[in-house]
Amino acid sequence: MQGTDTIRRLQWRERDGRLQLALGEHILLDSSRGPLASVGRGQASVAMYRGNFDISDSPTEVTELAAARLDGNAVLLAELQGGEPLLALTLADHPHADGVLEVRSLRADLDRIWLRLSATEDENLWGGGEQMSYLRLNGRRFPMWTSEPGVGRDKSDPFTQAMDAAGNAGGDYWTTNYPQPTFLSSRGYAVHADVSSYSVLDFIDAAGPTLELWQGQATIEFTAAPTLVELVSRLSIRFGRQPPLPDWAIGGAIVGLKEGQRSFERLDRIIAAGASISALWCEDWAGIRETSFGRRLFWNWTWNAARYPDLPRRIKELRERGVRFMAYANPYLAVDGTLYREAAALGHLALAPSSDEPYAVDFGEFDAGVVDFTRDESRRWFADRVLGRELLDIGIDGWMADFGEYLPTDVRLASGEDPMRAHNRWPVLWAEVNDQALRSRGRRGDALFFMRAGFSGVQAHCPLLWAGDQSVDFSRHDGINTVITAALSAGLVGNAYSHSDCGGYTSLGGKVRTAELMMRWCELAAFAPVMRTHEGNRPDENLQVDSTPELLACFAAWSRVHAALAPYVRHLCDQAVATGLPAQRPLFLHYPDDPDCAGIQDQYLYGEDLLVAPVVEEGATGRRVYLPEGDWVHVWNGSPAAPGWTDAAAPLGSPPVYHRRGSTFAGLFGSLPAALAGAA
Incomplete structure (x- = not known):
């Protein structure tokens, strides 16, 4: 076991008739505070509508386990002294932690576990993956389920209520693209639940957190360090460190334009205004689809020659000017695209629950198939045939690797696994596919993709996060401020680099960008490892960085500041590689x-x-x-x-x-x- 000295050793203690789990000086479980755990049977209800999930549970046979008995390296928990043990807590080793607690229900039908940890009154707790609303987690409950974060994310706000009424799309303070059941304590330790099913980090009780687990067994990892800096560094080893960002990505702004061939003309005017530009990002490279939500993309990840004539030549010309070209992809294929037909013929699509037909996911006025990443052949196909041949091989140097949160819970997967457990893992598999594409072309550390979705382990594969689809406003739970919280919380659990859509993305319900918002977002984006603009879901209704001379001058100025900081950002990248510390730090x-x-x-x-x-x-x-x-x-x-x-x-x-x-x-x-x- 790593760190077996008295400072960092996970052990059971029996003192004065009570049982404690101690990590050095830290008391993590304490029977004197009440039952250490409860067990029960779950009856989950899950409804998904366009990436927004309504999940509830009706647990039965919930039993508090008040009796604890030490049996060698394990503690057996029962309802009463002398009663049938229902839960076993067993200590085990781990290569990257100071010890783990193997939690196992002793009855196959008990598939809900509530494990109650201990805390001190003045203890601060942080983590939970990429949280948007709260960096400090004390006093709140955080379900761990990757999903659309929602629009508004404040149940008391009429705008959020309207979004809920329009399709359960309002979200809440805890909804996030990237949850992770990991938290850090100001006392110098971290707890990670190595589970993929739905779980909850519950910090409402000041006496200590409760881990709610929707499965009958779990591994809980405990890690300690003398300082928080060292603790974050250790966690980055556990989950995997990113490669340094390429020079081109930090040496200027990435400007996002989606007007087909006209994008190149606009780029020239932006550069002429004095902007420092490292890349042109055209997410519409594969074509567009107009919907009531706004301008969407055509989900067939091949170059659309009608919208971008002679694209490989244009990419080559941009490169000669020191500007890279970036695109867009996601792990789904529109049913009316050529790649969908190819994937279906080769058996690469996940299946419907009651037939051998591909599962069709409603993405809002069009359906798409799910590439089944539980099959090695399907992962290789997408990495090589799609990302390799269609993007990298024509000169594309990076892309937004969007989505990953939409895996339905009734889909049939080639692996046969329960989609309730596969759902949270899906963004990690998606990151692996993108990473595999870069490795197959020898481009890791040079070409760059960025993701919004994640879960435990995505760090080892995804080189750059972005904070998702903020509203185009200053709102407390869904506006510009949330991208700071997102970067800081994600950085604590091993994600070194984060950035955001400069200007925000979601424009609904009459909300549109103001010049003030655009200017403030430019100021913020300049001090992130990557500065990238986005035209949003309704570009024609919203101000863009080149809409007025004043906005263009503002963007150009802050892009120069971002470029000037490149030597310092390179220093931060070197630190991230060596220590795992994030660039943006609380x-x-x-x-x-x-x-x-x-x-x-x-x-x-x-x-x-x-x-x-x-x-x-x-x-x-x-x-x-x-x-x-x-x-x-x-x-x-x-x-x-x-x-x-x-x-x-x-x-x-x-x-x-x-x-x-x-x-x-x-x-x-x-x-x-x-x-x-x-x-x-």
């Missing part, structure tokens, strides 16, 4: 003893040497900023800033950003005002 990671840092989620450390406090409230011309201990310098005016809370001026074009005095990158940070102004 303040508490480096200042764990500062109580003010524990709950801050609207500002972040960019590495150790930059502190970024984006403006994420509509109409604000200033904001409250917290500077931790140290000597800080305001990037835009060079003035010193004292630690503590301060009311910082933040007019458009000057978000609060500070660098550490004495940083080896101080000269680079000092050049950012000139880059913003466009000075030579």
Whole structure:
């Protein structure tokens, strides 16, 4: 067992008639606080509508297991002393943790487990994968199920209520593309439930978290470290570290345009305005489909020659100018496309529950088939035939690897496994397919794909996250601010690089981008490892970065700042490879003893040497900023800033950003005002 000293050893203790599970000094289970667990039988109800899930459970025979008996390396739990044991908790080794607890129901019909952990009153808890609303998890309940995050994500908001009425699409504070049943404690340990079925991290009870598991057995991993920095590093080893981002991806902005051949003309005007551009991203490379939701794509992942004539030649010409070309793909195939017919003929599609016909998923005014990634042959086919031949082989250098959350729970898979357990794993399999395509062409670390969906283990395959489909507004649970929380929470569990759709994506119910939102998002996006724009689901109704001279000048200025930061971002990539630390970090990671840092989620450390406090409230011309201990310098005016809370001026074009005095990158940070102004 790794770390078998007294600081990091998982062991049972019997003291004064009570049982404890201890990880060094940390008490993780304590029978003196009540029953350690409960078991029951579940009766799940699952309904999916276009990636939004309504899931409920009606458990029966729920039994609190109040009697605990130590039996060698295991604890047996029963309802009463001397009663039939119903649950076994057994210690075991793990190559990347300090020990695991094998949790196993002793009756085959008991398929629900509630395991009650212990916590201290002042303990802070973070994690849960990529969370959008809350970085600190205390006091709330977080189901672990990959899905559409929803539009609005606030059940008290009339807009969210309207989205729910229109198709269960409103979401809630916990809905996310990328859940992960892992959390970290301010006491210096982490807990990971190695399960793929539906589960819940429940932090409502201040006495300690409850792990709710919808399966009859599970492995719970425990990891400790002397500091939070070391703990995050250890978790990154457990889940897999990403390769460094390629130079081209961090050396300028990626501009997203989807107007067919006209996209190249718009790109030329954007570059002429002084923008630093590293890539052109045309998600409509395979064609478009107009729907009531907006402009969708034609899900047949082949180059559409009518929309992009002579695309391979245009890609080659762009490369000669130092600009890469990026595209789009997802793991589904529209039923009216050529690849669907090919996949169906070769047996690569998952099947309907009661027939041998391919399963058809409703994606909103069109149906698509599910490529069955539980088959090795199907994964190879998609990686080579689709991503390899149709994208990489014509010169495409990257793509948005969208979706992954939609696996239905009644689909029939070639592996025969229960889709309720396969559902959360689906984004990981999708990431593996994309990674396999890059490896097959020797392009890993050079070509780049990015994903929104994830689950435990996606880190080893996905080189870059993006925060999904935010609304085009400043709303608390679905607007610009959520991309900061997303990056910080995902970074704690091994995802080094995150970014967002600059300007947001979802425009529904009359919501459209304002010039202020676009400008504030440009300011934020410049201080992420990758800066990328998106035209959104209704591009004709929304402002774009080149809609007005003022917006174009704003975007060009912040793209130059992003490009100027490339040497620093390369340093952060080197750190991520060596240590697993994310580029964007919550303040508490480096200042764990500062109580003010524990709950801050609207500002972040960019590495150790930059502190970024984006403006994420509509109409604000200033904001409250917290500077931790140290000597800080305001990037835009060079003035010193004292630690503590301060009311910082933040007019458009000057978000609060500070660098550490004495940083080896101080000269680079000092050049950012000139880059913003466009000075030579």
